[in-house]
Amino acid sequence: MNDPASVWEExxxxxxxxxxxxxxxxxxxxxxxxxxxxxSSRYLVRFPTEFMAKWAKSHFGDLLESLFQSIxxxxxxxxxxxxxxxxxxxxxxxxAQRLKNGHQSYLHPSYTFDxxxxxxxxxxxxxxxxxxxxxxxxxxxNPLFIYGGVGLGKTHLIQAIAHFLVENxxxxxxxYISSEQFTQRYISAVPNGSAAVAAxxxxxxxxxxLLMDDIQFLAGKEGTQEELFHRFNDLYHSGRxxxxxxxxxxxxxxxxxxxxxxxxxxxxxxxxxxxxxxxRLAILQVKARTEGESFPSEVLxxxxxxxxxxxxxxxxxxxxxxxxxxxxGAPVDMEMAERVVSDYLGNRKxxxxxxSITSAVAEEFSVSPSQLKGKGRKREILIPRQIAMYLIRxxxxxxxxxxxxxFSGRDHSTVLNAIDRVEYLCESDSALRRRVEELRNRLTS
Numbered sequence: 001m002n003d004p005a006s007v008w009e010e011x012x013x014x015x016x017x018x019x020x021x022x023x024x025x026x027x028x029x030x031x032x033x034x035x036x037x038x039x040s041s042r043y044l045v046r047f048p049t050e051f052m053a054k055w056a057k058s059h060f061g062d063l064l065e066s067l068f069q070s071i072x073x074x075x076x077x078x079x080x081x082x083x084x085x086x087x088x089x090x091x092x093x094x095x096a097q098r099l100k101n102g103h104q105s106y107l108h109p110s111y112t113f114d115x116x117x118x119x120x121x122x123x124x125x126x127x128x129x130x131x132x133x134x135x136x137x138x139x140x141x142n143p144l145f146i147y148g149g150v151g152l153g154k155t156h157l158i159q160a161i162a163h164f165l166v167e168n169x170x171x172x173x174x175x176y177i178s179s180e181q182f183t184q185r186y187i188s189a190v191p192n193g194s195a196a197v198a199a200x201x202x203x204x205x206x207x208x209x210l211l212m213d214d215i216q217f218l219a220g221k222e223g224t225q226e227e228l229f230h231r232f233n234d235l236y237h238s239g240r241x242x243x244x245x246x247x248x249x250x251x252x253x254x255x256x257x258x259x260x261x262x263x264x265x266x267x268x269x270x271x272x273x274x275x276x277x278x279x280r281l282a283i284l285q286v287k288a289r290t291e292g293e294s295f296p297s298e299v300l301x302x303x304x305x306x307x308x309x310x311x312x313x314x315x316x317x318x319x320x321x322x323x324x325x326x327x328x329g330a331p332v333d334m335e336m337a338e339r340v341v342s343d344y345l346g347n348r349k350x351x352x353x354x355x356s357i358t359s360a361v362a363e364e365f366s367v368s369p370s371q372l373k374g375k376g377r378k379r380e381i382l383i384p385r386q387i388a389m390y391l392i393r394x395x396x397x398x399x400x401x402x403x404x405x406x407f408s409g410r411d412h413s414t415v416l417n418a419i420d421r422v423e424y425l426c427e428s429d430s431a432l433r434r435r436v437e438e439l440r441n442r443l444t445s
Contacts (some may be wrong), residue, residue: 050083
């Protein structure tokens with residue numbers, strides 16, 4: 001064998017070609033050759049943490065071993081991954097007092113990394129969350145800002161970071177809070193004087209990690225934005241990690257102070273898109289194993305092809321099938337799946353009407369339902385009206401003619417043109433596409 005350390009560098013070079021840059025940098029780039037023990041046929045590779053070593057072994061072990069054997073021409077050697085017991089962040093400062101278990105009650109027990117299915121639709125967000133967990137406060141990932149539509153896994157990821165901390169770094173402290181809770185706590189403190197405000201602020205001192213969900217609800221709340229700005233600065237400048245989630249990227253949260261937008265965008269901004277077929281199928285397989293029921297592969301494929309935009313709906317379909325099977329004693333098969341999924345989605349569609357969808361669209365675009373139904377042709381009315389027509393056609397059984405009639409007696413060809421127009425705009429305008437997807441998910445969740 002050539003120089004053992006050079007062999008591993010060559011393995012890494014070849015492996016990097018088979019995965020995206022973020023995955024490689026997160027899991028493999030910091031690994032290094034440790035030692036070659038010919039007497040025990042062990043080639044040791046060192047990773048920054050034991051967790052990273054185990055993850056690399058389980059997810060990339062076969063690829064790395066194949067490359068290693070090919071380059072080294074030593075099929076007798078076993079590739080062994082080990083973790084560094086003293087990770088860099090554990091040496092940064094004395095461990096803080098562990099948070100009481102009662103403060104972890106907001107964490108969903110299933111929202112852990114090992115139960116999160118990653119794919120091309122969420123890969124950057126997932127890699128960012130894992131990187132944050134490994135090295136709190138790294139400038140490359142601080143703050144971490146994850147955004148995406150309803151039911152796609154933002155809360156799962158942000159809570160997985162907290163679970164990882166509890167499991168692997170019990171001396172670290174964190175606070176998990178929604179922006180609405182932050183707002184209410186601050187508003188409640190202000191009328192009670194400076195002592196109450198000071199007590200509120202102390203809750204955010206000396207944290208190793210601040211996790212805040214649904215940051216978009218701070219839009220328009222100027223006093224709360226001011227308070228968050230100062231809490232953010234205090235934590236950030238002392239090297240503490242901050243993670244936010246939102247239904248949209250920072251620059252689309254309106255009205256939001258420019259200085260907050262700038263800070264939100266200063267770290268890693270990662271989006272989560274609706275899962276592609278392969279990820280939907282993998283999610284269903286994980287949920288099926290969790291239920292402990294037997295799901296034929298054609299049933300899972302049918303559900304993955306039928307439910308496309310919302311992870312929660314995928315989970316709901318599995319739960320209903322498992323419950324139906326347990327209650328009736330009948331095994332899950334295609335007949336049961338078609339009936340249960342049809343009822344599950346059909347009930348949702350029947351609960352939606354042209355009126356309820358139009359009202360939701362009107363609220364999203366800050367116009368009135370009567371304006372959308374009327375004859376106005378201004379752009380601020382026209383595009384929301386076309387989106388309403390598009391969603392009514394997509395989410396109900398209404399015909400083109402009946403949709404046109406609902407919108408002040410318009411012709412069915414007008415509705416068809418509106419649908420085509422929305423599809424075209426969504427392809428060319430990513431911001432509008434996210435708003436339409438968010439509306440769809442909100443209506444069907």
